[in-house]
Amino acid sequence: xxxxxxxxxxxxxxxxxxxxxxxxxxxxxxxxxxxxxxxxxxxxxxxxxxxxxxxxxxxxxxxxxxxxxxxxxxxxxxxxxxxxxxxxxxxxxxxxxxxxxxxxxxxxxxx
Amino acid sequence: xxxxxxxxxxxxxxxxxxxxxxxxxxxxxxxxxxxxxxxxxxxxxxxxxxxxxxxxxxxxxxxxxxxxxxxxxxxxxxxxxxxxxxxxxxxxxxxxxxxxxxxxxxxxxxxxxx
Numbered sequence: 001x002x003x004x005x006x007x008x009x010x011x012x013x014x015x016x017x018x019x020x021x022x023x024x025x026x027x028x029x030x031x032x033x034x035x036x037x038x039x040x041x042x043x044x045x046x047x048x049x050x051x052x053x054x055x056x057x058x059x060x061x062x063x064x065x066x067x068x069x070x071x072x073x074x075x076x077x078x079x080x081x082x083x084x085x086x087x088x089x090x091x092x093x094x095x096x097x098x099x100x101x102x103x104x105x106x107x108x109x110x111x
Numbered sequence: 112x113x114x115x116x117x118x119x120x121x122x123x124x125x126x127x128x129x130x131x132x133x134x135x136x137x138x139x140x141x142x143x144x145x146x147x148x149x150x151x152x153x154x155x156x157x158x159x160x161x162x163x164x165x166x167x168x169x170x171x172x173x174x175x176x177x178x179x180x181x182x183x184x185x186x187x188x189x190x191x192x193x194x195x196x197x198x199x200x201x202x203x204x205x206x207x208x209x210x211x212x213x214x215x216x217x218x219x220x221x222x223x224x225x
Contacts, residue, residue, distance in 0.1 A: 042216035096167040097210045101153025
């Protein structure tokens, strides 16, 4: 099935560092969402973006909806050990709002 | 309930058996989605309901897969004559009505076909 291109595939960082990940698509989306998934659990919504160019923050997380509507990035500042997990981008907002997910970014944070 | 509830949490069955997976969406959420997630990948869309109407089933892999939501609340995903390739995590998500509403996911049903 279709998946969006997400990079990097994995990141291993020290606690306190900032991280950035991005997602690109060949298709235009009306919404971009970022989810975090912990082992054994379902994806949890972090940030939802609804307008091209929109920049939204949620605590230490900041995400942007690309001007072309074909990309988005997520930044995490001052990482902490509980940031560990897999981060997924997802594009949606069509007639049925079905989500197309990215390939995921595995984040590991060394205390 | 407070979140999307799925049952069973784990299902192990022999090849050829039928299975039924249940999803109880967040109260008041009119939109319900089924996804399938393989290990190490993001969820992939299967089907979508708006109230009781199945409005998109383009992601269902073949005619062994079906879903229903007869009263516009709880939904059941049924897989007939299961095959080993059906083994995966099956996830349900729900949202308020509208094309831009964010989807909230349940913890999924891990299906293993022996």
